[in-house]
Amino acid sequence: MKRVVITGLGVVAPNGVGVPAFTQALKEGVSGVRHDVQLEKLQFSCQIAGMPQVSDDLKRQYFTELELRGFNSTGILYGVIAGMEAWTNAGFPIALNSVPDWDSGTVFGSGTSGIDKFRESIYKIDELQTRRLGSTVVAQTMNSGVSAYLGGKLGLGNQVTTNSSACATGTEAILMAYDRIRSGRAKRMLAGSTGDSGPYIWGGFDALRVCSSQYNDRPSEGSRPMSATAAGFVPGSGAGALLLEDLESALERKAMIYGELLGGQVNSGGQRGTGSMTAPNADAVRRCIAEALKNSGVSGWDVDAINGHLTATAKDAFEIENWTEALGRTGKDFPLINSLKGMTGHCLSAAGSIECVATVLQLYHGFVFGNSNCTDLHPEIAAMIDPSRVPLHQVDVKPHIIAKASFGFGDVNACLIFKKFDN
Secondary structure: OEEEEEEEEEEOOOEOOOHHHHHHHHHHOOOOOOOOOOHHHOOOOOOOEOOOOOOOHHHHHHOOHHHHOOOHHHHHHHHHHHHHHHHHOOOOOOOOOOEEEOEEEEEEEEEEEEHHHHHHHHHHHHHHHHOOOOOHHHHHHHHHHHHHHHHHHHOEEOEEEOOOEOOOOHHHHHHHHHHHHOOOOOOOOEEEEEOOOOOHHHHHHHHOEEOOOOOOOOHHOOOOOOOOOOOOOOEEEEEEEEEEEHHHHHOOOOOOOOEEEEEEEEEOOOOOOOOOOOOOOOOHHHHHHHHHHHHHOOOOHOOOEEEEOOOOHHHHHHHHHHHHHHOOOEOOOOOOOOHHHHHHOOOOHHHHHHHHHHHHHHHHOOOOOOOOOOOOOOOOOOOEEEEOOOOOEEEOOOOOEEEEEHHHHHHHEEEEEOOOOOO
16 A cells, blocks of 8 residues: 655635745634625625635636636635645646646545526526526536546546535545555545635525624634634635645655645444434544544554644534544643634635645644634533643644544544654
8 A cells, every 4th residue: 555645735715825825824823704795785694704815816827818707616716726736836837738647636525616607607597698608607517617627727637526525525535535546546636625605605504593693893703613702603715735645656756745644534423313414423423533543553642633623613512522532532631632713714615625734734844823712712621621732822842643624514524644754
């Protein structure tokens, strides 16, 4: 079996577009949650969101003027930018060869694709203007649109596909890509996920009353994972990408290596026991973490830090309880733990991949970022783990192994174990 390393990163996040800006935001605790005028006009309960700031100039670096004509899919936009950044960050050129790269592929997940383009198309069809839809509607609205765009721009000749598993999508995509490389069926895989912006994505969650509505006048304070005053999650969007490569290939071309992916696990609670469409089965969560550790050849005591799912809902304490039981560690013996969502909101189908980029950056640069808006740690969490394990600001601890988990609607779970690279 091949060892799998990370040689490229790309990110389009609410608090930083591009790896340098995102890294700085992590270290400084910069929030990307802002007031959203459109949500206010539409009378959403939650009127704040984490939306990446992508300039027209940046769009033109990745899309031609012809491609941008009639283009209206934020998810594909974010995914292409993040994916192509990871590709070039790994040292590969954007080649226009006539022959596909048979050794390279992509698993790039998405919750939906082109929801605004769908809306635009529906109106045209209802107005008897079907012929005016344009030639790119299908590509922008099919769920695999993001992987299809990336496959074409990079000339990928190996597997090119899109997965979809709610909030676990990005983490699952990375494990799928890892499995393909580890088994020798590809030398490198671009792995990640993306999520569209806007009210037509976020409206259903607002209707479920799971979104934060008490901080509309204080956007940067609205996303509060593990806090006693957490009031629901803040919706977000963006994309994250990792270029995974077999170690032999990476060493042969003298690539910079950000870290190693030791393994992971995905499972489902079957919506049985405590599990439902919107709530996790505790036994399944613990099994997912424990089996990820086993598959990676490490124990719970080897984990230096955790990047949790931790959405700023009532499930945060429940997640911490599952971590303590799966790792067999409590109090001061618990690893450091953080949640990116305090800075970005919950980026839904993009959350796992953006958070995996953050996890790898912590390993590579030797720090653990702080938990924004968690000065009042939830008492149920404080009863299980020592408050010192929930840092409020950047800690320079040089972690060696970090566990990353994501849990999604449909009672689905994914967990990955990342390690600092040492050959």
